[in-house]
Amino acid sequence: MMIHEPLRVTTPGGAYDVLIGPALLDELADQLAAQGVxxxxxxxxxxxxARLYGDRVLAALQRAGRHATLYQVPMGEHSKDLAVAAQLYDWLLAGGIERxxxxxxxxxxxxxxxxxxxAATVLRGVSLVQLPTNLQAMVDSAIGGKTGINHALGKNLIGAFHQPRLVLADTTTLATLPMRERSAGWAEVVKHGVIRDAGLFAWLERLDGAMLPDEPACSALLRRAVAVKVDVVNLDERETGERMLLNYGHTLGHAIEAEAGYGTLLHGEAVAIGMDLEAQIAERLGCFTAGDVARQRALLRQLGLGTSIPAGMTAAALLDRTLRDKKVQAGRVRWVLPHAIGSAAVHADVPDSLVQAVVAAACDPQSMTEQTRQ
Ligand SMILES: NC(=O)c1ccc[n+]([C@@H]2O[C@H](COP(=O)([O-])OP(=O)(O)OC[C@H]3O[C@@H](n4cnc5c(N)ncnc54)[C@H](O)[C@@H]3O)[C@@H](O)[C@H]2O)c1
Incomplete structure (x- = not known):
C-alpha cells in the first residue's frame, strides 16, 4: 500500500521513482509493469x-506471470568482492540474460x-531495481546509483554509477531487523537531519527511544529522510559538490570501521562515532555550538548508538587512514562539517593539528580529563 506520493530522482544518468510504504513488495509486479520493466x-x-522475503517476492512475481529466479550470495561485506560478482556473471550469462x-x-x-x-557491467548494463529491506539501504544506499565492490586496498574502490529503474522500499520488512541493525540504520537518518533538515532531526528526538513509529508515521518519517538524499542526488549525481555533504561522519567513520577490522563495527555504528568527532572538529573551528554537539550526541544515544572510539585505537592510525580516503584531493582531506542542526558545508582547510587534537582526546579521554584538571 503506497500511502505517499513517490519521490522522484532526476539525474543525467536516469530518472526514477522511490516508493516507500507498507506491503509494497506485494505490488512489485504491477510497479515493474508500470515502469516498463x-x-x-x-x-x-x-x-x-531470502529466507524472510525471497519466496514471497518470487511467488508474487510468478503469480503475475513473470519469469523470475533467485540467487543467494553469502551475508556480509565480504560479498562485495570480485569473486562473488564473477559467480553472479556466471549465473546470469549461463541463464541467458538479455539486455x-x-x-x-x-x-x-x-x-x-x-x-x-x-547490473552496470553485465552485457554493458541491464536494468536495476532496488528493493531495500533495511533502514540504511532504504534511506541511503538504494538511492543515487552508486554501485561497487571492494578491493584489498580499500572499500568501494571498484564501481560504477548506475541509476536504478525503480526503488521500492516496503516498510513492513523493517519489523524483522535485528535491533543492532536498526540502530545502525538510524545513523544515516540522523546524518540527513544534521546536514539538511532540522525538522527531521527534531522528529527523531521525539521518537520513543530507538523504536520505529507505527504506520503511517513510519513511512512519512522515512520519506522525509529519503527526500534529503533525493534532493542532494538531484543536485549532484556525480559527487562533485552538494553530494559530498552525504559524507558527513564518514571520513572518520570509515577510518574507525577499517581500523576495527571490517565486520567488527556495523557501518552505521562507525558513522555515529565519526559524526560525533566531526561535530567536535566543527565546534573547535567555531562553526558548530557545544550545545548542538551535545544535542546530536544525545540523539545518537537515544537511538542506541555509541559515540566512543573503541579502545586501543590511536589518533595516528585513524588520521593516516583518513588520508587514504577516496575524497582526499591534493593530499588534503575535505571535511564535511555541520554549521547548525540542518546545515553543513565542505571544508578543505581544516588544520591537521586541530583534527589531531580532537581525535587524540577522544582516543584517550583520560588524558583529556588530566589536562583539564591541570
Ligand atoms: N551505494 C551507496 O550509495 C551506499 C551508501 C551507503 C552505504 N553503502 C554500502 O552499504 C553497505 C552496508 O549496507 P548495510 O548496512 O545495509 O549492510 P548489509 O547489506 O550487510 O545488511 C546488514 C544485515 O541486515 C540484514 N537484513 C537486511 N534486511 C533485513 C530485514 N528486513 N530483516 C532482517 N535482516 C535484514 C542482512 O541480511 C544483513 O545481514 C556497505 O558496503 C556500504 O559501503 C552504499
Whole structure:
C-alpha cells in the first residue's frame, strides 16, 4: 500500500521513482509493469533476507506471470568482492540474460552495491531495481546509483554509477531487523537531519527511544529522510559538490570501521562515532555550538548508538587512514562539517593539528580529563 506520493530522482544518468510504504513488495509486479520493466527478472539476495522475503517476492512475481529466479550470495561485506560478482556473471550469462531483463537487489547495502555493480557491467548494463529491506539501504544506499565492490586496498574502490529503474522500499520488512541493525540504520537518518533538515532531526528526538513509529508515521518519517538524499542526488549525481555533504561522519567513520577490522563495527555504528568527532572538529573551528554537539550526541544515544572510539585505537592510525580516503584531493582531506542542526558545508582547510587534537582526546579521554584538571 503506497500511502505517499513517490519521490522522484532526476539525474543525467536516469530518472526514477522511490516508493516507500507498507506491503509494497506485494505490488512489485504491477510497479515493474508500470515502469516498463518487461523482461526476465534476476533476483539477488542474501540467505537471511531470502529466507524472510525471497519466496514471497518470487511467488508474487510468478503469480503475475513473470519469469523470475533467485540467487543467494553469502551475508556480509565480504560479498562485495570480485569473486562473488564473477559467480553472479556466471549465473546470469549461463541463464541467458538479455539486455531487456532486470536485476532486482533484495536486501541491505551489500546486496544493492554488489547487484548494482553487476547490473552496470553485465552485457554493458541491464536494468536495476532496488528493493531495500533495511533502514540504511532504504534511506541511503538504494538511492543515487552508486554501485561497487571492494578491493584489498580499500572499500568501494571498484564501481560504477548506475541509476536504478525503480526503488521500492516496503516498510513492513523493517519489523524483522535485528535491533543492532536498526540502530545502525538510524545513523544515516540522523546524518540527513544534521546536514539538511532540522525538522527531521527534531522528529527523531521525539521518537520513543530507538523504536520505529507505527504506520503511517513510519513511512512519512522515512520519506522525509529519503527526500534529503533525493534532493542532494538531484543536485549532484556525480559527487562533485552538494553530494559530498552525504559524507558527513564518514571520513572518520570509515577510518574507525577499517581500523576495527571490517565486520567488527556495523557501518552505521562507525558513522555515529565519526559524526560525533566531526561535530567536535566543527565546534573547535567555531562553526558548530557545544550545545548542538551535545544535542546530536544525545540523539545518537537515544537511538542506541555509541559515540566512543573503541579502545586501543590511536589518533595516528585513524588520521593516516583518513588520508587514504577516496575524497582526499591534493593530499588534503575535505571535511564535511555541520554549521547548525540542518546545515553543513565542505571544508578543505581544516588544520591537521586541530583534527589531531580532537581525535587524540577522544582516543584517550583520560588524558583529556588530566589536562583539564591541570
Ligand atoms: N551505494 C551507496 O550509495 C551506499 C551508501 C551507503 C552505504 N553503502 C554500502 O552499504 C553497505 C552496508 O549496507 P548495510 O548496512 O545495509 O549492510 P548489509 O547489506 O550487510 O545488511 C546488514 C544485515 O541486515 C540484514 N537484513 C537486511 N534486511 C533485513 C530485514 N528486513 N530483516 C532482517 N535482516 C535484514 C542482512 O541480511 C544483513 O545481514 C556497505 O558496503 C556500504 O559501503 C552504499
Amino acid at each position: 518487461v523482461g526476465r527478472l534476476w533476483l539477488v539476495s542474501d540467505p537471511q533476507v 531487456r531483463d532486470a536485476i532486482l537487489a533484495l536486501g541491505g547495502g551489500v546486496i544493492g552495491d554488489l547487484a548494482g555493480f553487476v
